[in-house]
Amino acid sequence: MATGKRIRFFRTKIGLTQKQLGEKLGFTGRTSDVRMAQYESEARSPKQDLINQLAQIFHVDSRALTVPDIDTYVGLMHTLFALEDMYGLKIKDIDGELCLCLDKSNTSFSSLFDMFSSWQQQAEKLEKGEISKDEYDEWRYRYPALDTYSKWARIPSQELSDLFTNENK
Known part of the structure; x- marks a missing residue:
């Protein structure tokens, strides 16, 4: 801010x-x-x-x-x-672990939830070894250009790309 x-x-x-x-x-x-x-x-x-x-x-x-x-x-x-003031970001203790959470009553909740969900999916792919650290960093540093989860995406999802590719064979 x-x-x-x-x-x-x-x-x-x-x-x-x-x-x-x-x-x-x-x-x-x-x-x-x-x-x-x-x-x-x-x-x-x-x-x-x-x-x-x-x-x-x-x-x-x-x-x-x-x-x-x-x-x-x-x-x-x-x-x-400042993020708490602007977007309703909250800190909570969940099972002894400090976590940042979104306040559902905040007007920004829906948009931020989509963005955070997209980020969490990429982080989970990295943790599971489905993508490399370099791929994860590329996603983060080029966000939202490479985001295929939410409405912020500027490129088609892999599923949509595969569908077009298979239809054109």
Whole structure:
């Protein structure tokens, strides 16, 4: 989630208008809501000192407002938190194993379920030795071009390809 969307998310979460938030940050007059609208629409990028002020107002870590650096554990955690906010991703303990799950009540559930199911099928094929690690990586890195499971597919499934091939013999 981009910084502007995160600012809007937390602003609405605490019930402030753009004007009210702008005034809390010290912007005066008409500039208060215009400036916040620019940040939220990504027309302007807030500097780190403003991010820090926003974090204090929202009572969050400043990393919760920015695009996380997933090359760090804390950045990865903030990415997962953003995914929870945006897509209803949940963490659960299932038989002593921590699992990421989709929230069925979230509006994104259906689309994400199809995508995750497709990913799970490819991972299972890799685990069973039906495809190589290179084939699995090719599927992941070219997704959705090679996805034959869901509506995101851009190429025909193997079954459909075989059907066409057999019909034309």
